[in-house]
Amino acid sequence: MEKHACRLLCISLLCLLIHSRSERDNVKESLIAFLRKLAPENFQIVQDLNWSISTDPCVGTWLGVSCRPGSRSVETIVLEGLNLDGSIDADLLCQASSLASLSLMDNSLTGDLQPGIAGCSKLIKVNLSKNRLSGSLPSSLGRLVKLKHLVVSSNNFSGDLPPSLTKILGLISFLADNNHFSGSVPEFNLTSFKEFNISFNDLSGPLPWNSEKFAQSSFLGNSGLCGKPLSTTCPTLHKSKKIVNTAVMISGYVLLGLSFVLLLAYISMGKKKIAPEAMKAGTDRKKVTSASGKKRVTPYPPGDHLVAPPSQSATASSMVMLQKVGIGELCFEELLKAPAELLGRGRFGSLYKVVADGGVELAVKRIKDWTVLGEEFQRKMVSMDQVRHPNVLPAIAFYCSKTEKLAVFAFQNNGSLFNLLHDNNKGRPFNWSSRLRVVAGVTSGMSFMHRSIIGHTPGHGNLKTSNILFSSAMEPLISEYGLRAIPSAGSDPVDLPFSREADVYAMGIILLEVLTGKLNEGSDLAQWVNAVVREEWTVEVFDRALLAEQESEASEGRMVRLLQVALKCVDPSPAARPTMGQIATMVQELQTAEERSLACVT
Ligand SMILES: *[C@@H]1O[C@H](CO)[C@@H](O)[C@H](O)[C@H]1NC(C)=O
Ligand SMILES: *[C@@H]1O[C@H](CO)[C@@H](O)[C@H](O)[C@H]1NC(C)=O
Ligand SMILES: *[C@@H]1O[C@H](CO)[C@@H](O)[C@H](O)[C@H]1NC(C)=O
Ligand SMILES: *[C@@H]1O[C@H](CO)[C@@H](O)[C@H](O)[C@H]1NC(C)=O
Ligand SMILES: *[C@@H]1O[C@H](CO)[C@@H](O)[C@H](O)[C@H]1NC(C)=O
Numbered sequence: 074m075e076k077h078a079c080r081l082l083c084i085s086l087l088c089l090l091i092h093s094r095s096e097r098d099n100v101k102e103s104l105i106a107f108l109r110k111l112a113p114e115n116f117q118i119v120q121d122l123n124w125s126i127s128t129d130p131c132v133g134t135w136l137g138v139s140c141r142p143g144s145r146s147v148e149t150i151v152l153e154g155l156n157l158d159g160s161i162d163a164d165l166l167c168q169a170s171s172l173a174s175l176s177l178m179d180n181s182l183t184g185d186l187q188p189g190i191a192g193c194s195k196l197i198k199v200n201l202s203k204n205r206l207s208g209s210l211p212s213s214l215g216r217l218v219k220l221k222h223l224v225v226s227s228n229n230f231s232g233d234l235p236p237s238l239t240k241i242l243g244l245i246s247f248l249a250d251n252n253h254f255s256g257s258v259p260e261f262n263l264t265s266f267k268e269f270n271i272s273f274n275d276l277s278g279p280l281p282w283n284s285e286k287f288a289q290s291s292f293l294g295n296s297g298l299c300g301k302p303l304s305t306t307c308p309t310l311h312k313s314k315k316i317v318n319t320a321v322m323i324s325g326y327v328l329l330g331l332s333f334v335l336l337l338a339y340i341s342m343g344k345k346k347i348a349p350e351a352m353k354a355g356t357d358r359k360k361v362t363s364a365s366g367k368k369r370v371t372p373y374p375p376g377d378h379l380v381a382p383p384s385q386s387a388t389a390s391s392m393v394m395l396q397k398v399g400i401g402e403l404c405f406e407e408l409l410k411a412p413a414e415l416l417g418r419g420r421f422g423s424l425y426k427v428v429a430d431g432g433v434e435l436a437v438k439r440i441k442d443w444t445v446l447g448e449e450f451q452r453k454m455v456s457m458d459q460v461r462h463p464n465v466l467p468a469i470a471f472y473c474s475k476t477e478k479l480a481v482f483a484f485q486n487n488g489s490l491f492n493l494l495h496d497n498n499k500g501r502p503f504n505w506s507s508r509l510r511v512v513a514g515v516t517s518g519m520s521f522m523h524r525s526i527i528g529h530t531p532g533h534g535n536l537k538t539s540n541i542l543f544s545s546a547m548e549p550l551i552s553e554y555g556l557r558a559i560p561s562a563g564s565d566p567v568d569l570p571f572s573r574e575a576d577v578y579a580m581g582i583i584l585l586e587v588l589t590g591k592l593n594e595g596s597d598l599a600q601w602v603n604a605v606v607r608e609e610w611t612v613e614v615f616d617r618a619l620l621a622e623q624e625s626e627a628s629e630g631r632m633v634r635l636l637q638v639a640l641k642c643v644d645p646s647p648a649a650r651p652t653m654g655q656i657a658t659m660v661q662e663l664q665t666a667e668e669r670s671l672a673c674v675t
Pocket of ligand 2: 176178198200202224226248
């Protein structure tokens, strides 16, 4: 009996030994293959660096490799300035799973940084600067929880900086200068950062929290960044004032120029009669032409049309164009005279469809007038115009008089998320990966807007599936951002809370509608889902159309995770809800994983 036990023990020990031996060989082979791929044309490289399967990387003979003292696992790989011109095979590299520091700087490496880099889960330092690496950084970098230094400067990387980077709590240096990164900067908390450099990219939008602790030289050479320490402030009251001032100034110049021409005409023709008429023409002209292509037009008196200004108070009421639209200059006089089709009435106003001269279809929101002051409205519309996100519908123009506030948008023909989810008579398929893509766009747009200071607006205030429209390319567009008035001290006539946390709740309901395919009537949906999940019938909550797709198990796992995100958003306690930025990061990760699994299938 004893003998038998001993034999068993011996066999398992032997197995262990063989196993660990072969595992080490496997690491060596992988690293050598990794090196070959770094320099595919240089057949000598493996010999030159003395990497050999027959020697131990940890006794100092493998050049560029070192191990933790007293251990037999590779800790550091430094291959700098060696003219390596191949690519990085992250999966091979990460066979050395104990790797803590990697520097490949100052070579000529090409290709992208593969998501497999997350397999090197012990990485603390990564330095890939001065190469020719391209593509976008993988979102899986966010899983490198030990990472402190990430240097990708002076490469050809592009795309968004992955928001997942903000989840690495120990990250203290991030250098990404001299690349082609675009989009907005993730919501880093720079409080604990020692180094941060995103200069010379194509980034835009507000800088992260506490960025003023770094010099301007950390943010130079990006077209659209704003906030401290840069001199471009993010849109606030100042900006709109400045625009108004230049408007006045420019129209002043026009008037001056015009009077000069008239004076000449008067002198040369020597006829006194022209003068009064010409002066009248001059003032009319002043009304029409203003700053930088923006048109101010006095609307025509009412019919049963869009606008019914009480009187011809020419200065107070004016249409301001924010964007050029396809057909040259929209004639807003015509627009206001055009018959309007009422599309719907909401708590905050009515929506009309108007076909302007030249066939351009416009959606015009007529905002209910209880609390919005003209000035606040104007300020918000102008600052909204400065903050653009591909998933937020921008206004084309706005009109503001004492009694009327209108916001004009391009009409979107493809309906809303509400239509797509609940009007199934159209029979348009709306599968899981499209739903995830839509939700990722919406959360990304909302997170961007929450970070921007738009006339100090607390958020959207009326987020729901019917306010998520689709562009001609079926990209989701958040509409009506910035149109809800800021309630002035307890005088909000609508008992719908207006705060970022309330937006997060609303986002949760949207996620639930997307997952369940059910309508939210009152706040019943959240209650129903919670009840079903509590009873552990989780699968029952999902839209049958989704379950019928026969998704992979991994996709189903992602549905459950999105459901968990949604339930956090609808937590009754506002303080317990995640921020829009956190939601966007989580959804983005799910979407990246989904896309990768789709790529694998095809
Ligand atoms: C290369 O490895 C051999 C052992 O295989 C060792 O004797 C030699 O010193 C190493 N060369 C360098 C330059 O480290
Ligand atoms: C990483 O790169 C920077 C320059 O971009 C260099 O100063 C630094 O020493 C490098 N760090 C490591 C660990 O190689
Ligand atoms: C940089 O990447 C782009 C594609 O993202 C490519 O067209 C361009 O040639 C690359 N530039 C260099 C210098 O490698
Ligand atoms: C950033 O981190 C600091 C301390 O680490 C904390 O006090 C501050 O609230 C954080 N800011 C944000 C916006 O999370
Ligand atoms: C950031 O990078 C740019 C370009 O490489 C450089 O000019 C600037 O000095 C760097 N800033 C800091 C603070 O290191």
